Amino acid sequence: MDLGAVTQRSALHAKPSGLVLQYGTAGFRAHAGHLDHIMYRMGLLAVLRSKQTKSTIGVMVTASHNPEEDNGVKLIDPLGEMLAPSWEEHATRLANAEEQELPRELVGISEREAVDLQQDAFVVVGRDTRASSEKFSQSVIDGVTALGGLFHDYGLLTTPQLHYMVYCRNTGGQYGKATVEGYYQKLSKAFVELTKQASCSGDEHRTLKVDCANGIGALKLKEMQQYFSQGLSVQLFNDGTKGKLNHLCGADFVKSHQKPPEGMEMKSNERCCSFDGDADRIVYYYRDADGQFHLIDGDKIATLVSSFLKDLLVEIGENFNVGVVQTAYANGSSTRYLQEVMKVPVYCTKTGVKHLHHKAQEFDIGVYFEANGHGTALFSKAVEMKIKQLAKELEDNKGKAAKMLANVIDLFNQAAGDAISDMLVIEAILALKGLTAQQWDALYRDLPNRQLKVKVADRRVISTTDAERQVLTPPGLQEVISDLVKQYRLSRAFVRPSGTEDVIRVYAEADSQANADSLAHEVSLAVFQLAGGTGERPTSGLCG
Structure with missing residues (x-):
């Protein structure tokens, strides 16, 4: 490890003194002006991770649904999954080390992780369309080459496409061809084969x-x-030719504001969807004949997907272990529908895609979607082989169902949530089932809910358990929340600390919007009183 070269090159990507940033579920995110040193250092870290795992590692330059003046970076592990938690800690320490501490930090990581420094390293890099992304991907490459790593720069990619490339490269091409063309061909072939079956x-x-x-x-x-x-014919809106990234458009805007994006005309009952800025989330929506807006979020996507998979498995006669993974933010109606109507087991994890992905890997077939529209379906290697074998052997309706399931397996991006892949899956299912968006939406009715946030002096005063559904500290807060919940029908509420700022997030749902709003407000007051609220007490205006 040539620490002299690392230090020399680091001077060109100097860290602003005293700046502290945290590697979270989505990697680092901040205003672009604060990130050049981070990009360089993540190039260094990717080389160490590549040497340790003897695998290709990905580095994606994106800030997803953040405003375009921001940027961010995250590392992708060998099977296209999120970076291992122990390496998130290394990333944070490396990012925050002052210039003179950088060599010592690199040596420390190498020793703690028993990295063979003689091992070759290979890193693939992708970036989104932000003005700062090209310069930043070059900073990542500077870090890779400073430690003697080799790299391939894919240039402009969606985040899930880079996850896909890493997965392909580390499975010797078994998962697919590690090119953009290979991605297009694999997904499109599966989609076209599926939709041919639609009557x-x-x-x-x-x-x-x-x-x-x-x-x-x-x-x-x-x-x-x-x-x-x-x-399928797609009409693109907010396509980057005019308008700012994520500004008044995109999946996060539509989900948060419960209204259509600017720049899109919607006729009644037209099916529409929104991606987020790096295309790893998707939500659907439509306007009914009365002009009312209807959002179809990740919960309803999970329901559509899992019901379709279950129907195919029944047709084939296979009894695989299927599970749906949600977070505490999943609407209670979706959980009830899955468990009581569809008889599919539902599991809850902490918020954050890495937790859902990890849990979904425990099943033969694991379907996970966050309510925000980020998700996919995972198929165990044994199930995939069995289904593809049955597709060749079975005849009549069973053979047809097995072939459809084999194409669904190929259509999902099993490395990460992927808006393009999920869009094609959803469109295929709707066509095959002959469902309109309204009929899909009518599978169950969401319970009214409200999300608020409460400013506190220190978010760490709140700790949680049971996948963030129960409060451990401060003492007494969970008892108050439980008593408040008992006062409303079909209600539940939970609170959790933000991952990035000193606020506590409050979620409540109940049988009516007025009751959900009231419950959320009362829980916010309890948080303010018992968890060190700052500023003005929460008001019932629900401005959040």
Whole structure:
């Protein structure tokens, strides 16, 4: 390890003195002006991780749904999954080390993780469309080469595409071809094969309006649409030709504000969807005949996907272990529908995609979606082999179902939540089931809910258990929340500390919007009183 070269190059990416940033579920995110040193150092860390795992590691430059003046970076582990938690800690320490401490920190990581420094390292890099991303991906590459690593720069990619490339490279091409073209071909072939089975080919199922958040998703969908055009026609809005990234558009905006994005005209009962800025989330929506807006979020996507998979398994006669993974933010109606109507087991994890992905890997088939629209389905290697074998052997309806399931396996991006992949899965299922967006939406009715946040002096005073659904500290707070919940029908509430700022997030749901609002307000007051609230007491105005 040539620490002299590392230090010399680091001077070109100097850390602002005293700046402290934390590697979270989504990596580092901050205003772009604070990140150049982080990018360089994540290039260094990726080389160490590559040497330790003897695998290709990915580095993605993106801040997803953040405003375009921000940026961020995250590392991708060998099977396309999020960085291992112990390495998140290394990332944070490395990022915050002052210049003179950098060599010692690198040596410390190498020793703690028993990194063979003679091992070759290979890193793949991708970036989104932000103005700062090209310069930052070069800073990452500077870090990679300073430690003698080799690299491949994929340039502009959606985040899930880079996850896919890493997975392909580390499975010797078994998962797929590690090129953009390979990604387009694998997904589109599976989609076209699936939609050929649809008995109904009316236009109401085959045209989709897509809000691309003025991000990378527009660029990639434009390139890809020719591959799947015989199964689906897409109309792109907020495609990056005018308008700012994520500004008044995109999945996060639509989900948070419960209204359509700017720049998209919606006729009644037209099916529409939105990606986020780096195209790893998707939400659907439509306006009914009365002009009322209806959001179809990640909970309803999970329900559609798992019901379809279950139907196919029943048809084939296979009894695989299927599980749906949610977080505490999943609407209670979705959980009840899955458990009571569909008889599918539901598991709850802490908030954050890495927790859901990890839990989903425990099942033969694991479906996970956060309410924000980030999710996918995972199939164990044994199940995938069995299904593909049955697709060749079985005949009649069983053979048809097995072939459909084999195509669904190929259509999902099993490395990460992927808006393009999920869009094609959803469109195939709707076409095959002959469902409109309204019929899909009507599977169950969401319980009214409210999210608020309370400013506190120190968010660490709140600790939780039971996948963040119960408060451990401060003493007495959980008892108050439990007593408040008893006062409303079909209600529940929980609180959790923010991962990035000194606020406590409050979630409540109940049988009516007024009751959900009232419960959320009362829980906020309890948090303010018992957990060191600062500033003004929460008011019932619900401005959050």
